Amino acid sequence: MPIYAPSLPPRPELTDGSHPITVLTRFDLMRVIKRKVGFFIFGFIFLTILLIELIVLWGKYLINTSAGFKGFKDMANTILTQGADYQAGLIDWWLLVPLWFMMAFMVGGLISRDSLYRIRPLIYAHPVRPQDYISSKGLTAFLIPMVVMLPFALVPWGLSVAMAGASGPIWATAPLYLLPAAMVIALLMAAVTLGASAMASSPRASFGWVLGIVLGTSALGGVFTATLSNKQWMAMSPYFLVQAWPQLICRVSDPLLKWLPTLAGTLGHIALWTWIAVVRTKPSEAVL
Amino acid sequence: MISFENLEVRYGPTVALKNLSLTLEDGIVGLLGPNGAGKSTLLKTLLGLLRPTTGGGHVLGIPLGTSEAAKLRGRIGYMPEYDALIEDSSAYEQVAFWGELSGLTREQARDRAHEVLYFVALDEARYRPVSGYSTGMRQRVKLAQALVHSPELVFLDEPTNGLDPDGRKRMLDLVLKVRAELGTSVIMASHLLEDVERVSDQLVILDKGEVKAAGSMAGLRKMLAKRFELRFLDPLNPAQEGQLTELGQVLEHRNGIYDVELAEADPVLPFRFAEEIGAVLVQLTPRHDRLDEVLIRALRGNLSATQESR
Numbered sequence: 001m002p003i004y005a006p007s008l009p010p011r012p013e014l015t016d017g018s019h020p021i022t023v024l025t026r027f028d029l030m031r032v033i034k035r036k037v038g039f040f041i042f043g044f045i046f047l048t049i050l051l052i053e054l055i056v057l058w059g060k061y062l063i064n065t066s067a068g069f070k071g072f073k074d075m076a077n078t079i080l081t082q083g084a085d086y087q088a089g090l091i092d093w094w095l096l097v098p099l100w101f102m103m104a105f106m107v108g109g110l111i112s113r114d115s116l117y118r119i120r121p122l123i124y125a126h127p128v129r130p131q132d133y134i135s136s137k138g139l140t141a142f143l144i145p146m147v148v149m150l151p152f153a154l155v156p157w158g159l160s161v162a163m164a165g166a167s168g169p170i171w172a173t174a175p176l177y178l179l180p181a182a183m184v185i186a187l188l189m190a191a192v193t194l195g196a197s198a199m200a201s202s203p204r205a206s207f208g209w210v211l212g213i214v215l216g217t218s219a220l221g222g223v224f225t226a227t228l229s230n231k232q233w234m235a236m237s238p239y240f241l242v243q244a245w246p247q248l249i250c251r252v253s254d255p256l257l258k259w260l261p262t263l264a265g266t267l268g269h270i271a272l273w274t275w276i277a278v279v280r281t282k283p284s285e286a287v288l
Numbered sequence: 289m290i291s292f293e294n295l296e297v298r299y300g301p302t303v304a305l306k307n308l309s310l311t312l313e314d315g316i317v318g319l320l321g322p323n324g325a326g327k328s329t330l331l332k333t334l335l336g337l338l339r340p341t342t343g344g345g346h347v348l349g350i351p352l353g354t355s356e357a358a359k360l361r362g363r364i365g366y367m368p369e370y371d372a373l374i375e376d377s378s379a380y381e382q383v384a385f386w387g388e389l390s391g392l393t394r395e396q397a398r399d400r401a402h403e404v405l406y407f408v409a410l411d412e413a414r415y416r417p418v419s420g421y422s423t424g425m426r427q428r429v430k431l432a433q434a435l436v437h438s439p440e441l442v443f444l445d446e447p448t449n450g451l452d453p454d455g456r457k458r459m460l461d462l463v464l465k466v467r468a469e470l471g472t473s474v475i476m477a478s479h480l481l482e483d484v485e486r487v488s489d490q491l492v493i494l495d496k497g498e499v500k501a502a503g504s505m506a507g508l509r510k511m512l513a514k515r516f517e518l519r520f521l522d523p524l525n526p527a528q529e530g531q532l533t534e535l536g537q538v539l540e541h542r543n544g545i546y547d548v549e550l551a552e553a554d555p556v557l558p559f560r561f562a563e564e565i566g567a568v569l570v571q572l573t574p575r576h577d578r579l580d581e582v583l584i585r586a587l588r589g590n591l592s593a594t595q596e597s598r
Contacts, residue, residue, distance in 0.1 A: 017391040027385050031376065118372045122433075125335055125366035126389045127358045283337040 020128040024136030029143065032106050045102045046148055049095050053152055088250040090152050091178060091185065096242050099145055099189065104210035107141045107193045109203030111281060116202045124283045134194075134278055141190035146182060153178035181246040188266055192238050195273025198280035214239045232257060235265035289314050289441060289473050290334065292345035295352075297329055297338055297497075304329040306497040307343070312475075316467050318484030318505075319477040321494035327477045330494065331443055334475075336360055348440055362391045365434030365442035365472075369449055371426060373418045379405055379429045380414040383436050390437035397436070404432045408462060424455035431462060435470070442466065444476045448483050456483065463487050513553040515539070518546045519571035520562065528565045535561045547575065 017023070033042065063069045114120045123133060196209035217237040224233035234240040235257050244262045247255035257265075295308040305326050321327050332338045334347050336357025345352045350360045374382045380401050387397030405414045408428040413421065418429055427447060434442050447463065448456040464487055466472050478484050484491065491508060493501040501508075514536070523544055524532070532538050532546065535557060540547035550557055555572060562569040 016393045017388060017397075018394070020389055023385070023388045031374070034376075117375060118368070118370050119374060122366065122368055122372040122386075123389070124337055125361060125364070125368075126386065127362040127391060128389060129358055283332075 020126070020132040021136045021139065024123070024128070024133065025139045025143075028110060028136065028140040032110075032140070032144070041102055041105045042144075042148075045098045049098060049148065050151065050155075052094055053090070053155070057156060084247075084250045084252045087177060088181075088246040088252045090156060091149060091181060091246040093243055095149070095152060096185070096239075099148055100210070100214055100239070102148065103141075103145060103189050103193045104196075104207045107144055107190070108197050108200070108206030108210050110137050110141060111194060111197035111277065112200040112206040113203050115200075120281060130278070130282055134274075134281055137194055137197075137277070137281075138190055138274075141194050142186045145186040145189050149182040149186065153182055177250045178246060181249040184245045184249075184266065185242045188238055188242055188269060191270040191273040191277075195276040198277040232261040235261035237265075238269050241265050241269065290345065290347050290475075292343065292352075294343035295333070295340050295345055296342045297333055298341045304497050305333065308497075308499055309343075310492065310499055310502055312490060312492070314473045315489045316463065316474040316476060316487050317490040317492060318488030319475055319492050319494065320479070320481065320484055321477075321500075322479070324496070325494040326497040327445075327494055329497070331366075331445065331475075331477070334443070335364065335366065362437065363440050365437065365439035367430045367434040367442065367444045367447060369445035369477075371430075373426060373429060375419040376417060378415045379410055379418055379421070379425075379432070382418070383414075383429065383432050386433040387436035390439075392437055400436050400438075401432075404436045405429075407435070408432045423450045424452075424458070427451060427455070427459060428462070431459075431466075435466065435472070438470065439472060441473045441475070444474060446478055446480075447476060448478065448480060456480075460487050510553065513574075514550045515575035516548055516550060516555065516558060517571065517573040517575060518548055518558055518569060519544055521568035521570050524565075524567060528567060531561075531565050545571070 111120075114123070120133070124130075192213055193206075193210055196213055197206045200206040200209050214237065218234075218239045221234040221236040221240065224236065225231050235244070240256060241262060244255060244257040245266075248257070248259055248262055290310070290312040292308045292310050295305055296303065297305040308330075319327055319330070329338065333340060333352060336347075336352065336354075339353040347360060348363055350356050374385075377385075383405060384394075384397045384401035387400050388394055392400060402411070402414070405411050408431055410425060410428050410432065413425060418426060421429065427449070431444070431447065434444070444463065448459050451459055460483060463474060463476060467474055467487075474487075476484065476487065485505070489505050491501070491503065491505055492499060532548065536548045536550040538546055538548050548558075555574070558569055558572055
């Protein structure tokens, strides 16, 4: 037989608490990271990407300093000019593909886990407005890819500044280009993942939805590109859009996509998937 | 505590709540009704999640369907019927989270989570993930999260669902304790009439979006005290049967036994009546009806919303 407390102490004040967006975001972030799968995927993908990045940098360092690498150095001076191409290459497919997987695994469950455990009606039974709920999910979904991408913009910049000094090569300005690109990428990934998560009934289903959307739109873009002989149709796919942004912002001479289709595709995807997430998480959709 | 006037809520063309007019006082209110009766819609409306199509009302002095609904939810606790638990978190973590979401600071929410889990006798299990809890423990976590911010009003949706008799008793004891010790008003939706009968001091019976009966339990019991079964020595002739309506409402007649609701709870009245009509009353049995009789009659439409007040 349980022992019940005699009573509860007096009622505390309810006016000093944090905004619901802060509370929900903090709880979601902790929940994502605390889960074993979250720890593993976040750590594994982050370390993998970081390792690749360090290998590239180390190679570049050897090329520039070792006489034995003169041939490589000549090649590097010709190809790896540390110009726009190299900057844009810091956030490229080798980072973005694992990042899509990580989003599907970790962020995909943000809304669908609430649906699975039927938490959302209970959230709405508290002083939380629909816009608070979706904003907190959006913020969490945005912060996670940003945390992964940020070092890839800042670490090379920091190393460059450390090695060559602030008045050194073009590196000093690189983060200024890569940061907005990373923000747009994180925003697009967050919108797609949240839309998928809102449509799915479980985190596992969300994973399928995210990959389905990314691969499906890529296939569709590929069909249009082949049929109409215009590669700008690739802007239908978030997979190509996220690759195009660093190239466009760093002003690569021959970017994957042009500005207009990239902008239209990105805005279209963000609007569509955000709308789906908003509609699917309305309080009237919450069954009490 | 709660009042509505001609409240109507629609889902497109479907009318979910029809013309509800009701006043509920502080205390424990039992909300009874079959599936699809409109209980969930009523709770959603009370929580400010649905706007009334027409009519309106007040909950804790705040008008329904206004922008103040979010603030109102900080003063209400809600315990859902289903398992709305975050399976990968401990009871302590999630109760603290719900407290913070209700407007407590982080420190207050943590302190309060400990206190309220002690209140519902989960203090020793509070750091374990809820996925390993028994049904009774899970119900108590749900009650704890509804109470963590000390609401003025708490909605309990089927709080004894899935509990064994011992667990049910404990939960109902807790409901009574919430009212008696914390002073929190309770609206308890349930289909278990015994539970409602045991804890409620007011009752609302809802069906097809309409209030079929409402009032205090004391009033309902008083009404039930007027019911008797009458049997006469010889079968009544049609004229005598017609006169029975002067005695009260004849609810049922089978095999010469009349189920009558008297105008007043006075057992002498049937004897006087029998004498007046020249019949011999040989059986007068008080019908100690329970709430299920009231519910069935209300759902059949034999009990008007205002009948209880007679």
